[in-house]
Amino acid sequence: MDRPAKCPQDGEAGASRDGASVKTATPMISQYVEIKAANPDSLLFYRMGDFYELFFEDAAVAARALGIMLTKRGKHLGEDIPMCGVPVERANDYLQKLIALGHRVAVCEQLEDPAEAKKRGAKSVVRRDVVRLVTPGTITEDALLDPGRPNAFAALSRLRAKDGGWRWGFASVDISTGAFTVGERAEAELVSALCRQEPREIVLAEELSREPGLRALLQGCAAPLSPVGREALAGAAAERRLMDFFRVSTLEGFGALSAAEIAAAALAIHYVERTQRGERPALSPPTSLRDSPILEIDAATRANLEIAQTLSGSREGSLIEAIDLTVTPAGARAFAERLGAPSTEPAEIGARLDAVAFFLEAARAREGLRERLARAPDLVRALARLSLQRGGPRDLAGLAAGLCVAREIAAFLSSADATLPPPPHVARELAALAAADAALERRLKESLVPEPPADRRAGGFIAQGVDAELDEARGLRDESRRVVAGFQSQYAEAAGVRQLKVKHNNFLGFFVEVPQAQGERLLKAPLDQLFTHRQTMADAMRFTTRELVELDQKIAQASDRAQAREEALFAALSEEVLAQTAEIRRIAQAFATLDGIAALAEIAARRDWVRPTVDASLDFEIEGGRHPVVEAALKANGKLFAPNDCALSGGKIAVVTGPNMAGKSTFLRQNALIALLAQAGSYVPAEKARIGVVDRLFSRVGASDDLARGRSTFMVEMVETAAILNSAGPRALVILDEIGRGTATFDGLSIAWATIEHLCATNRSRALFATHFHELTRLAKRLPSLVNLTMKVSERSGEIVFLHEVVPGAADRSYGVHVAELAGLPKSVVSRAHEILSELEAQDRRAPIEKMIDDLPLFSHRPPTPERKDPLRLALAAIEPDTLTPREALTLLYELKDKAKL
C-alpha cells in the first residue's frame, strides 16, 4: 500500500514505519492500550494522520480479513508490535468487508490538532477517543448499506411472567431509517417474531447470551449476538432512559407498552447510545407490533418457502427477488416487510387488495406514479445521516428533490384517472404527500448549487448570492488567487527567467520555482532581496517572496472563513430539515407504501394474477394455482407451467404421492405462497382463489432436503414436526414435504402415519402432505378428511413424461430408478437397481405393508389427555341442564366465563 511520508507525531519521536524499536510503551502505545481496553470486543481503528492503524492482535485479524500487509511498529514489552492500516479515504470499503465478516469496529479519532498537542510538550499525545462503534446492525453509510433491505438490530429482554414462565420483549431498531418497533412473545414464538425483522445483530444481556438453549434458538436468525453488561438493563431506569431519549415526560404517548417491551426498547436505546457515542439518531417512537395481528410464519417455514432467500442463502431464486417490481430502495424494504407480515384480518386484507385493484385498473396512474417515484431519493436514510452529523450537501439536495416529487405525485394522481376515487389505503398516502412543505423545498433548492458534493468538507455547495458573508470570503479568496497568478509574469521578468513558475503545496504555500541552473542567480544580489531561498531539488530551486507569503495567508484565512460559513449554513439547513423529521418520515413512508402497492399491481398485470377472496371461513379453494418463482424460471426458458387446483376446505389433508421430480414440492409450496401473498394483500398466481384466513403457516421439508443449511439431522426434522403438531389449529395451513424420510423405512413410515392421524384428529388443520410412502394413501379409506392426490405421469413405450398435473388418486410407483437414469447414473448401476427393485416388489406382493395398514386399529392415536383435569371440563360435566332454572343457568354461565379466564 502506498503511504505518504509523514512527520512523527504524538510523542512518538523515533518510532518509524519500518519498525525501528522504541523505548518500552511510548505514550502513544499507552494511549492505544487504554482505549483498546475500553473496547475489547471491537477492532480498534486508531486514527493517525491520514490512516486508521490497527495494532497487536487486531492488526493480525484485520490483515487476514482484508488481505492487507501486516507490518510492525516498534516494540512493546520487548516484543514487536504487529501493525496494519487503512487509508482514511478508503475506510468505508474496508469497514464494509469487516462488517460483512461479522466484526465490530471502534473508530477512534484524533480530537485535536497535533500542533495543539505539541504545545503541551514534545512528547505529549494527541487526544483521541472512540467516536463511534460500527457494528452490523448500526451502520448508516450508503456505501455500507444494502439499499433494498432493512438494516436493523434487535434487542431482547426476558421477564418473569405471572404464571411463572418467561415473557420475552424484543425491540427492533433500524438507525439507517429510524424505524423502531417493539413486541412481546412467549419463548416458543420468540424466534419467528425476531426473524421476521431480519436483524443484522442481536443485543442481549451477557448472562442470556451464555445460555446454550437460547443460543441454539437464536441461531435460527443467523445474526451475531452482541452481549451487554448488567448496567444496561436496570429495570426502573428503563422507562427513564426511553423518556430521556425521546425527550418526553411520560411514555403514554407511545401507546400501552408492556414491561417486557419497555425493557427491550430501553436496551435498544442503550445500544444506540453506546454505538453512536453522543450523537442522537432521529428514531421514530417505538410502536408495538401487538396491535396488528399477523400471520405467524416461523423461521423454518420462512426459510423453506424461500421468501427472502433460497435454502442455499442466495437472494436470487427467492420469492421476493422474483416478484419485487418496486422502483425505490425504500419501496423494496416496505415490500419485503409486507410479505414478511401478512395480515390475519379479512377487512384489512380487503382494504389492501382494494388499493392494488385501484392501481391495476388505473394503468396510466400506475405508470406515472412509478416514473415519479423512481426519482425520489431514500429520504429516511438521508434523514438518519443528517441527524447523526454524517450527512452531506447531497442529502439536503435529495430531501429537496423528495419534497418536490411528493407534491408532484399528489397533484398527478388527483388528476390522472379521475373517474376512480382512490381507495382509503391510497388516499391517506396521497394526503401525506400533498402536505410536503413547499417552503422548505424552495429554501433548500435556492441555497444549494445544482449538483452538490456528497461530502460537506469538499465545500462549494452553497450557491452564489445566498449569503453575503460567504460570497465576500469567496471573492477575497478567488481574487487573491488571481493576483497570485499575475505574479508569475512579473517575477519571470524581474528574474529574467522565462521558465519561472508560481506553484503551491501544503508545506511551502505559494512559491516560485525555477530550473536549478537559473536558481543560482536568484540567490545573489539584487534578486535575493526579492526572493527568499526555501528548497533545492535535484533539478529545481524554490523561493518565496514576502508578497506571496502575505497573499497565502490571506487566501488561507478567506478559505477558512468561507468554509466555516458554509458549515454554519449547512448546519442551519440541516436543522430546518430535522425540525420536520416526523413529516418527512411520513412522506418517505407514503413513497414506500405506494411503491409497494403499485409494484403488486404491476406484477398482477404482467403475470396475470387474480384477486383472491379472503374471508373468515375455513375454506381453501385454489383453481389453476401456479408457483410464482418456478413459473418465472420456466418462462425464461420458454417453458410453460402446468397450473393445478387445490381444495382443502374445512380441514382436509391431501396426501400427495408421485414420482421424484414430478412437481410435488412445487405444488405444496405454491399453495402456501398463494395464502401468504393473498394475506399480504397481493393478487395471486391462480385463476381463482378463496381462502379462509390462515393464522399460522407451517412448511417443513424432510431432513435430507435440508442439507444446504447444514442441518442434516433427522432430529431437526422431528423437532420441527413436533412444533407443528403441538401448535397448529384449524386455522393453520400445514405443508409437510416427505416427513419421515430421513430415517429407516419402517420408522419413517410409522412417524408419517402417526403424524397424519394426529393432524386429522387433533390439529384439524388444512394440510398438504407429500410422501414417497405410497402405503399411506390407504389411510384415505379410513380417515374421512384425507384425500389422495397424485402427479400424473404418461408412460408410452418405456418413455416416461412428467405432466406436472395434480389429479385425484394414488401413485403406484416412484420412478426413482428412472430419475436416477436421467441423472446419468452408470448403466450397470441402473440395470442392477431395476433387478433389485423387481425382487423387492415381488417380496412386497407376498407380504404387503398396505395390508398391515388395513389391519391396524383405526385411530389407535388418541388426542393427548390433559395431565391435570381441566376445571372448565369438570364444571361442565357437573351441570345437569334439566334441573336448572333460567336464572341459575345465567349465573352458571357467568361462573363458567370466569373460569375460562384463568
Ligand SMILES: Nc1ncnc2c1ncn2[C@@H]1O[C@H](COP(=O)(O)OP(=O)(O)OP(=O)(O)O)[C@@H](O)[C@H]1O
Ligand atoms: N406445475 C409444473 N409445471 C411445469 N413444471 C413443473 C411444475 N411443477 C414442477 N415442475 C418442474 O419439475 C421440477 C421438479 O419439481 P419438484 O421439485 O416440485 O418435484 P418433486 O416431485 O418434489 O421431486 P422430489 O420428489 O424429487 O423432491 C421443478 O424444478 C420444475 O422445473
